[in-house]
Amino acid sequence: MKKHTIAVLVNDQPGVLQRVSGLFGRRGFNIESITVGTSEEAGLSRMVIVTTGDDSTLEQVTKQLYKLIDVIKVIDLSANPMVARELALIKVNAEPAVRPEILGVVETFRASVVDIGTHTLMVQVVGDTEKIDAMIELLKPYGIRELSRTGVTAMIRGNARP
C-alpha cells in the first residue's frame, strides 16, 4: 500500500465534488484527504486527493475518474518531484508558565501563533504532512483542545514534467 497524491482538474459544476467523492466511495478507494479550489483557468477547479493503494488501484482510480464527464485531467503528482503542503490550526492548552516552551516549538517549526486566549494559544503551521504530524506530536503533551487540517494541496516542481 502506497500513498498517492493526485491532482484532478474538473469542470466547476454543481455536484462535481459529489461525483468524484462518490466514485471513490463506491469503488472502495480510500480518500485520505481532498482539497478543492479554483485553478488557473476560469471555469475549472483543481482537486488534490491523497489516496492509498497499490499501483493497480491507482490505475483504476485514474481510469474511473476519466470516465466522469466533468473530469478534464488526472495527474499522479507523487510520481513526480512535487511540493505538497497543508495547513493546520492547533488550539493548544497554554497556561502562562508553559507559553515560552510552546513558543520555542512554534519558532523551531517556523509556525506562528495566530490567536492568544486566556488559557490557550492557536498555532498555525504550514508544511508537508510529516512536518505537521511532528508538530502535533510535540504539542500533544500540553493538551490539544482542537485540531483542524486543510488536507494536502500539491504541485509538480517547475522543472519537472508530468
Place this chain on the structure above:
Amino acid sequence: MVAQNATLKSKEEIIEKLKKPEVISGSEILLRSLVLEGVECVFGYPGGAVLYIYDAMHGFSDFNHVLTRHEQGAIHAADGYARASGKVGVCIATSGPGATNLVTGIATAYMDSVPMVVITGNVATTLIGTDAFQEADITGITMPITKHSYLVRKAADLPRIIHEAFHIANTGRKGPVLIDIPKDVSAEMTMFQPVSEVSLRGYNPTVTPKKQQVDKLIKAIETAERPLVLAGGGVVYSGGHEELFEFVTKSGIPITTTLLGLGAFPSGNELWLGMPGMHGTWTANMAIQNADLLINIGARFDDRVTGKLKGFAPHAKIVHIDIDPAEIGKNVPTDIPIVGDVKTVLEIANKDVKWAANADAWRAQLAGWKAEKPYSYKDSDEVLKPQWVVEMIHEETKGEAIVTTDVGQHQMWAAQYYKFNQPRSWVTSGGLGTMGFGFPSAIGAQMAHPERTVVSINGDGGMQMCAQELAICAINNIPVKVAILNNQVLGMVRQWQELIYDNRYSHIDLAGSPDFVKLAEAYGVKGFRASNKEEARAAWIEAMNHPGPAVVEFVVNKGENVYPMVTQGSTIDQMLMGDEE
C-alpha cells in the same frame, strides 16, 4: 401497433419547422430537441412536475408517446427499444416517486451499457432543497448508475444539454444519461436556439486503437496454438458483428460469446462454441481454461463469465479490446490492451489477420468436444420440460424472433436453447439481473421493429413484477408473444437452495399466483395454457397466428435445474453437469 399519426408530415418539413429560433417554453424546447435528435418513440408517465411537458405534448404528433402503467414499465420498454434498435431509448417520468421508480431501470441500462436519455421532472427551482411535495434528489440518487446527469437551471440551457445527453449516451461506452427538469424551467419562456455542436473537454472516447497494439494481436495469433475469441455485448453495441465474422472466419479462431454477446456471431457456425461461464457450455469453459491466447472482444470479464478469478484462463496470454479503458485490467491482468471501438479495431485487424496456422489440432479438439458435450436435458412425455419449450419456440419462430427474457432459469434456458444468428435479437438484463425486465422490454423491442416477431420469455415470478403493462399491449395492439414458463416456484433460487443450501427451500413457493390466462384476458390480451408437448405447440402456433398480443402459459415441471453449472467460488472448469442423458 400504435398507429402512426395521420398528420405526420415529412421529416424534412418537421425539422425545418423545428429549427426556427423563436420564443417558446422549456417544455416545447424539450420536445423539439428530442425530435431533432431523431426520437421517434418515448415511453412515459405524467405527474405534477411534468405537467407543462405533457401539456406541450397535447396534440403533438412528431413522435409517439406510449403511456405505460408504471414508470418501471416505461424505462424497461425504453431499454428494450434501445437494445433492439441501437437508437437511444427515451423515457419521461415525474419528480419524486416517478423518478425513483426509474432507478432499477437506469441501473439495468447502466450495467449493460445501453444508451438512454431519461427525463425527469422536479419541483420548481425555488422549492428544491425544501423537502417539497414529490421532491427527490434524483441526480444525486442516480449518480452511481448514470453515465452523466444534468439538473437544468434555465430553459435556455436545454438545447445544449439535450444534445450533449444524446451524444454522451450513444458514444464511447454507451449508457444512460439523466436530465432533471424543474417545473419552472419547463414553463420558462425563452428564445430557442437549436444546438448541433458538442464541446465537452472532458469527454473524448478513443475510437481508433493504437496500431502497434493491433500489430501485437496479429503477431500473437501467428504463433498461438490454442487461440480463442471471447466476444461480448461490445460487438453488438459497436455494430461490429460483420467485422467479427470476418475476423473469426479469416483466422479460424474458435469463438465463445457471452450472454450479452449472443447473436454477435451466428450460432450455426462451426467455430462457435456457445456461451461461457456459470451456465455456459462445457466446451466454451474448457476452451477458456486450455487456451494459450484469449482474445476478449468487447466483454468485461464479468464474474459470471470468469468464475473464480484466480485460476481463470491459466495458460492464456490475454488480449482485451474495449472502448472503456477502465475495463482493461480491472478483473483480469491483460498482456495486450487495445483501447478502441470494437468495429474499428476489427476493421484494422482484418487487414492483416491470417489463418491461425498452428491451431489445427486445437480446432479439431474443440469440434470434438462440441459434438460430444452439447447442452442436454432429460426430455419427458409426462411433464413439459422448459428446455423443450424454448426449443419449440425456436423452431416455430425459425430462430428469427427478437427474444427478450426476464431473469432466472428461463433466461438461462433461453440463452442455451434459442440459437441466435443475428445481433440485436436478444434482449436480456445481464449485468444487473433485473426481474420484471423481460416483458416491458419486449414492448420496446416491438415498437422498434413493428415488422418482426417479438417473443418475451418469462418465469412466473418475473412476469408478476411488470404484468400491468399487458394493458398497453392490448390498447395499442402491440403484438408481443409472451411465453410464461410456469414452474410455480422461484426456480433459480430453488436451484441454489437445492444445490448449495442443502434442500432448505425458503420462501420460493409461487403457488397461488394468478391464473395467467385469466390475467391476460382481464387486460384484453389473448391467453393460452399448455401442459404437454402437443398442447404447447398448438397453443404457441395459435398465439403466433393471432394478430395481436398473446400470452401462453406453459406449465412446466418444478424441479428442473439449469446445467451445466459452475458454483460460485469455483473455476469454470469445475462444472456440475446434472443428469445428462
